[in-house]
Amino acid sequence: MSKAALSSLxxxxxxxxxxxxxxxxxxxxxxxxxxxxxxxxxxxKFATRDDALRQAERMIAEGAxxxxxGGESTRPGAPPVPLDEELERVIPLIEQLRGVNVPLSVDTYxxxxxxxxxxxxxxxxxDIWGFRMPGAIDAVxxxxxxxxxxxxxxxxxxxxxxxxxxxxVVSEVRxxxxxxxxxxxxxxxxxxxxxxxxxxxxxxxxxxxxYALLAHLSDTAPQAVPPxxxxxxxxxxxxxGAVVGRPPAERVAGSIAAAVCAAERGAAILRVHDVAQTVxxxxxxxxxxxxxxxSRARLNPKQGS
Numbered sequence: 010m011s012k013a014a015l016s017s018l019x020x021x022x023x024x025x026x027x028x029x030x031x032x033x034x035x036x037x038x039x040x041x042x043x044x045x046x047x048x049x050x051x052x053x054k055f056a057t058r059d060d061a062l063r064q065a066e067r068m069i070a071e072g073a074x075x076x077x078x079g080g081e082s083t084r085p086g087a088p089p090v091p092l093d094e095e096l097e098r099v100i101p102l103i104e105q106l107r108g109v110n111v112p113l114s115v116d117t118y119x120x121x122x123x124x125x126x127x128x129x130x131x132x133x134x135x136d137i138w139g140f141r142m143p144g145a146i147d148a149v150x151x152x153x154x155x156x157x158x159x160x161x162x163x164x165x166x167x168x169x170x171x172x173x174x175x176x177x178v179v180s181e182v183r184x185x186x187x188x189x190x191x192x193x194x195x196x197x198x199x200x201x202x203x204x205x206x207x208x209x210x211x212x213x214x215x216x217x218x219x220y221a222l223l224a225h226l227s228d229t230a231p232q233a234v235p236p237x238x239x240x241x242x243x244x245x246x247x248x249x250g251a252v253v254g255r256p257p258a259e260r261v262a263g264s265i266a267a268a269v270c271a272a273e274r275g276a277a278i279l280r281v282h283d284v285a286q287t288v289x290x291x292x293x294x295x296x297x298x299x300x301x302x303x304s305r306a307r308l309n310p311k312q313g314s
Contacts, residue, residue, distance in 0.1 A: 016276045018275040021240060026155035029112045029301035031074075033238060033277040035295055039075040039114065040068035040284045041244065042096045045082045045090075048159040061102055066174025068138035069111055072288035075133065076109075077280060078102055079116035083137050083165045085210075095122055103129040112155070116171040120144035127152050135240075137161050139189045146196045157204045157240050157278075158189045158230075162212025178218045179225045182207045187231040204238040204278065205230050210246045223267065238277035245282055265290045273308055 019201045032108055033035060034195070044061045067075050080098035081090040099122060103113055106228040107130030114133035115126040120142060123134050127148075131210035140146050140158060149156060162173055175181050186205045193203060207222045207229040229235045241251060249263040250256065261283050268279045268287050272294055282286045 012118075019235050021275070021277040022233075022235040023201060024155050024204055024277075025153055025199065027127075027130075027153055028114045031112070031125065031201040031238075033156070036272045036276050036291060037074035037278045038072060038284055039053055039064075039077050039240070039278050039280040039282060040071075040073035040290070041079070041209055041282050042068070042102075043079045043082070047278075048208060048244050052226060059104070064151055065102075065106055065109070066120055069109060070282045071285035073111060073284045075112045075278065076106065076115050077116055077135055078111050080122070083116070083211075087165050092119060092121055095119065095146050100125050100129050102300060103131050106130075106232040112157075113142075114157070118142055118145070123148040127154055135159070135206075137165070139185070139210070140193060141189070143191060146193065146198070150197055152166075153202070155202050155204060156193065156198065157206050158186060158193070159206040159211065159240075160185045160208040164210075165211075173212045173218060177216060178213065178221050179228050180230045182222060183231065186229070188238070195239065200233075200237075203239050204240055206240040206242065207237060209241065210248060211245045213248075215247050215251045219243075219246075223270055223274070223296055226276060237276065239275060240278040240280060241268070241271035241276040242280035243271070244280060260288060 017181060020026040021033045041066055042061060068076060078261055080095040095117065099115060105111055112132035113130065114135050115131045116135045117123060117126065118136050118138040123145065125279055131154065134149055135157040136145065137159045138161065140156065148157050190205065191204055194200060213219050226239060226241065230239050245257045245260040246265045249260045249267055253260060264281065264283065265286055268281060269280060269290055272291060279287060
């Protein structure tokens, strides 16, 4: 019996990620590096280049497997950032970090930022628009970068103003991601470059939709063998705050619980603010999972082979 079989979830396919090929025997931790003045949780804390570099180094020392650099806030209601300003925030940081031995992800939906980021040394493009912007697919087609395709209902400025409505949020998110993945592959993007994200907090009712997606996380991805890697980003979001009743800075414990729930349900990448705490929690979860596997293998030696 494999560890994957123990939880009835198959290990996701490896992800070609620029200079790296990522494998998922365990969930990987993606550290969030917001170099913006207005992000919902840490806006302004790492807006200077020196502060951002120190935070990246700190997260790597704490065990981050990927650094996700964002030059524009995508919190609900956030105004768009001019292209030149986003480039000025993001590109010099990529150039200064490209010597570190972890993949560099860029959180952007702008094709020009994608092009410049890849030229500067980025390994993954994390796009909240799912590569729907004109020119986005062309911007990434010829590279070997990884792609993260996210589901979003509406757009950041308005996505939470009304009442997000779904007949079946899990199947509707999966169908959207299936269409985007098919479009990318028809455009010549290799399957091994693609990961998916159900888009927690992006056009979803805070509790009803987000926790349905978390409860059925593996069912949100396009069905394939082996599965597409799923990225889960819930860290400090309102879905956590709605349950624990705390402001963003005090949602660390709730965010870790959400990350462990996602790992148990097949997440391949966990996008988090609190790297050290998440890494430690996942070690406990993985050690418990492995102990269960070994004890069952001893009791049922034929199944353990």
